[in-house]
Amino acid sequence: MITFDDIVKVYPGGGTAVDHLSLELPTGKITVLVGPSGCGKTTSLRMINRMVSPTSGRVLIDGRNVAEQDEAVLRRGIGYVIQHAGLFPHRTVLDNVATVPMLLGRSRREARAAAMELLERVGLSTEFAGRYPAQLSGGQQQRVGVARALAADPPIMLMDEPFSAVDPVVREGLHREFLRLQQDLGKTIAMVTHDIDEAIKLGDLVAVFREGGHLAQFGTPRELLEQPVDEFVAEFVGRDRGIRSLSFDTAAELAVRPPADAAQDGVELVLDASGRPIGWRRAGEPESLLATGGSFTGADSLRLVTDLAISSPVGIAVRVGPDGKADGIVRHHDLVDYLAARRDHRPAKPTP
Amino acid sequence: MINYLSNNSDIILTALRQHLYLALLPILIGIVVSVPIGYLGVRFPWLYHPLVNTCGVLYSIPSLALFVFLPVVLGTKILSPINIVVALSIYTVALLARTVADALRAVDRTIVQSATAMGYRRFRRLVDVELPVALPVILAGLRVATVSNISLVSVGALIGVGGLGQLFTRGFQLFYLEPILVGIILSVLVAGLADLAIVLVQRAVTPWTRYQHGNGGAA
Amino acid sequence: MNLSYLLDPAHWHLTAPGSLPQLLLSHLGYVALALLIGTVIALPVGLYIGHTGRGSFIAINAGNAGRSLPTLGLLMLMVTLLGLGLTPVLIALTVLVIPPILTSAYAGMRTLDQQVIDAARGMGMRPWQVLTRVEFPMALPVLMSGFRNAALQVVATATVAAAVGLNGLGRLLIDGLAVNDYSRVLAGAIVVAALAIALDLLFALVQRWIVSPGLSGRVRARARRATT
Numbered sequence: 001m002i003t004f005d006d007i008v009k010v011y012p013g014g015g016t017a018v019d020h021l022s023l024e025l026p027t028g029k030i031t032v033l034v035g036p037s038g039c040g041k042t043t044s045l046r047m048i049n050r051m052v053s054p055t056s057g058r059v060l061i062d063g064r065n066v067a068e069q070d071e072a073v074l075r076r077g078i079g080y081v082i083q084h085a086g087l088f089p090h091r092t093v094l095d096n097v098a099t100v101p102m103l104l105g106r107s108r109r110e111a112r113a114a115a116m117e118l119l120e121r122v123g124l125s126t127e128f129a130g131r132y133p134a135q136l137s138g139g140q141q142q143r144v145g146v147a148r149a150l151a152a153d154p155p156i157m158l159m160d161e162p163f164s165a166v167d168p169v170v171r172e173g174l175h176r177e178f179l180r181l182q183q184d185l186g187k188t189i190a191m192v193t194h195d196i197d198e199a200i201k202l203g204d205l206v207a208v209f210r211e212g213g214h215l216a217q218f219g220t221p222r223e224l225l226e227q228p229v230d231e232f233v234a235e236f237v238g239r240d241r242g243i244r245s246l247s248f249d250t251a252a253e254l255a256v257r258p259p260a261d262a263a264q265d266g267v268e269l270v271l272d273a274s275g276r277p278i279g280w281r282r283a284g285e286p287e288s289l290l291a292t293g294g295s296f297t298g299a300d301s302l303r304l305v306t307d308l309a310i311s312s313p314v315g316i317a318v319r320v321g322p323d324g325k326a327d328g329i330v331r332h333h334d335l336v337d338y339l340a341a342r343r344d345h346r347p348a349k350p351t352p
Numbered sequence: 353m354i355n356y357l358s359n360n361s362d363i364i365l366t367a368l369r370q371h372l373y374l375a376l377l378p379i380l381i382g383i384v385v386s387v388p389i390g391y392l393g394v395r396f397p398w399l400y401h402p403l404v405n406t407c408g409v410l411y412s413i414p415s416l417a418l419f420v421f422l423p424v425v426l427g428t429k430i431l432s433p434i435n436i437v438v439a440l441s442i443y444t445v446a447l448l449a450r451t452v453a454d455a456l457r458a459v460d461r462t463i464v465q466s467a468t469a470m471g472y473r474r475f476r477r478l479v480d481v482e483l484p485v486a487l488p489v490i491l492a493g494l495r496v497a498t499v500s501n502i503s504l505v506s507v508g509a510l511i512g513v514g515g516l517g518q519l520f521t522r523g524f525q526l527f528y529l530e531p532i533l534v535g536i537i538l539s540v541l542v543a544g545l546a547d548l549a550i551v552l553v554q555r556a557v558t559p560w561t562r563y564q565h566g567n568g569g570a571a
Numbered sequence: 572m573n574l575s576y577l578l579d580p581a582h583w584h585l586t587a588p589g590s591l592p593q594l595l596l597s598h599l600g601y602v603a604l605a606l607l608i609g610t611v612i613a614l615p616v617g618l619y620i621g622h623t624g625r626g627s628f629i630a631i632n633a634g635n636a637g638r639s640l641p642t643l644g645l646l647m648l649m650v651t652l653l654g655l656g657l658t659p660v661l662i663a664l665t666v667l668v669i670p671p672i673l674t675s676a677y678a679g680m681r682t683l684d685q686q687v688i689d690a691a692r693g694m695g696m697r698p699w700q701v702l703t704r705v706e707f708p709m710a711l712p713v714l715m716s717g718f719r720n721a722a723l724q725v726v727a728t729a730t731v732a733a734a735v736g737l738n739g740l741g742r743l744l745i746d747g748l749a750v751n752d753y754s755r756v757l758a759g760a761i762v763v764a765a766l767a768i769a770l771d772l773l774f775a776l777v778q779r780w781i782v783s784p785g786l787s788g789r790v791r792a793r794a795r796r797a798t799t
Contacts, residue, residue: 049469051465051468051469072471072472072473073471074471075468075469075470075471076470076471077471078469080466080469080470082462082465082466082469084462086460086462086463086465086466087463087466088463088466088467088481088485089463089485089560089564090481090484090485090487090558090560091560099470100470100471103470103471103472103476132559132560132563133560134560134563134564135563148470158469408771409768409771411723412723412767412768412770412771413764413767413768414723414726414727414730414731414763414764414767415727415731416727416730416731416741416744416760416763417730417744417759417760417761417763417764417767418760418764420744420748420756420757420759420760421757421760421761421764424757430748430753430756495635496638499635499638499639500638502639503638503639503640503641503642504642506641506642506643506644507641507642507643507731509643510643510731510734510744510745510748511748514643516641516644517641517643517644519644520641520643520644520647521643521647523647523651524647524650524651524734524735527651528651529648529651529652532644532647532648532651533648535641535644536640536641536644536645536648539639539640539641539644540636540639540640540641543638543639544639547635547639
């Protein structure tokens, strides 16, 4: 657990970077610090590994004040990933990853062997091991950066805009793999980003900062979307919070109608021999076949169901069971009714 | 020409040997002295400008003037080879200390911060990270210093110690072209070989520069 | 070895032949002449090679090649071939001054931000205007430092040239050595060193004065200080 205890950071010129921050980042979770430029998120992050010292207040890791520990020893136990990876240009990829283990005294052979495994873990083929950073693409360099941070198996990882320098397609892939990695490793991660969508997608908890170093809101992504504490947070989170908050609920409790009910809308669901949906046929047009556009299962999010219903040419989403067989339909209206009922029955959360 | 070479080969070789000693010893001294000084100019930022200015002044002193001025300071005889070695060492340090300081300052800040964040302490970070990354620039400066030194040694002939410079003065006094030509050719050749040697060392020791754009390899 | 020669007022007589001021003047004269000829030859060539990229091999290696030429050897070679006098010495001085000017002119042009040049052309500037109004001013910092190097090179070489008969401050050194008059030697060394340092400072000031503050980073530094 990482604790910020009434942290203040003021610069000699007079600017306040962090204004009385008290925050707890739970062990084993991803906490994202997000906000506009100049809001103190990076400064706060860097106080954890003592790259920046607070003007007043303490930063504690599992109860121990970081200021009381040897800074180099402290940092060897914390993984640090930054925007452009900061790889050593003069070392091969493998030696870059093996850096911290060697600093900790492991033999070169051991460190390199462990590094090799890590490269595979972050999705890089071992042929990259002998190459130099200048020969890698941005996305590949970033993966090496992550591998390097993981090399000494630190319990804590600090990540400062780790995915901002790569293009959106590559970033998607990196996000997915990052989450997969975290599932395997369960590290305590503090991440900084200016991209609220990334924060919501990756974070277990999100801390929104305002300019001047104030903490505006701290909570789960859902809380941020559904119950922003003020105008600033609502604006920052973005206009379409309603739709985005649907990502957090599954269709498990969504009641469906039997496929035959589609006759009410003048269409019929066409199935193949094993009962899987092929398309829609309009009544009276035996030759017509409209695409379903996909189907959902009970495990999929409400957001997906909504999207299916909207983009379907007949306005109906098809549910399938684990075997792929169609077992229900949801029409536009059914969906809206369900969402309304959900809203009415939701317990109101007190705003902080 | 051939006659000259075969008749005077021992004179030429002795001159060459002395020339190499007088040119290369200052390089070694220069390297050993400038790396710490250059580093200090970066470690203590207020030292940088005084350092650069002092080096600039020292470097601008004409070689012959320095050769004859040093006996006053050092108490050596005016015709002693020590003057040459000390003078060339001063030039080498004046050039290299500034090069080392500039090269270290030019190392990408994010790399240095990365190293610190990983838990490197100051000294090890210098040796493991900063100096290697700065090496290409430092070696480029070393090339300049080496070639300059080799060229400057012959001026020492005017105070009686000059390696290949002796060939120039003999040829000039006797109005004899061959020794002068031989001296020039050998001097340029040695300079070219030394330059090439450093380039080869750079390629071997900094293999990563091959892949960086805007670097053109070992240029 | 003492300062007697330097401090003797007789040696500072402004018009007496062989006096310190006279030698200083002739030394400066040779420096100016060699720099002028060298610049006239090397600057256009260097700018051209840098601008077009053709012949860059010459420009890149000129610096190294020039540096490896032994100055004394070259001077004595010229004089042995062409006899005593100003011309052979001047040829040698010019040959030595061309490489630094050539290399820095080339480097100055080569490292220009191509986007800026592109913008200038896009605005409708003719090639000549782009060269004189955009490329040349931007290349100036590098050019000036090359020029400074060249100037120091000439001052030093002109000193050595006294050994082949040239007038100038080197006379004190060479003649003094010949007759074991070490205070004369010291006087020559001190004055020529002072000249070199003064010239370097002068060029540094000129550089600061003619290079646009936008380029030298002074403006950036001021702005940076204002926002922290």
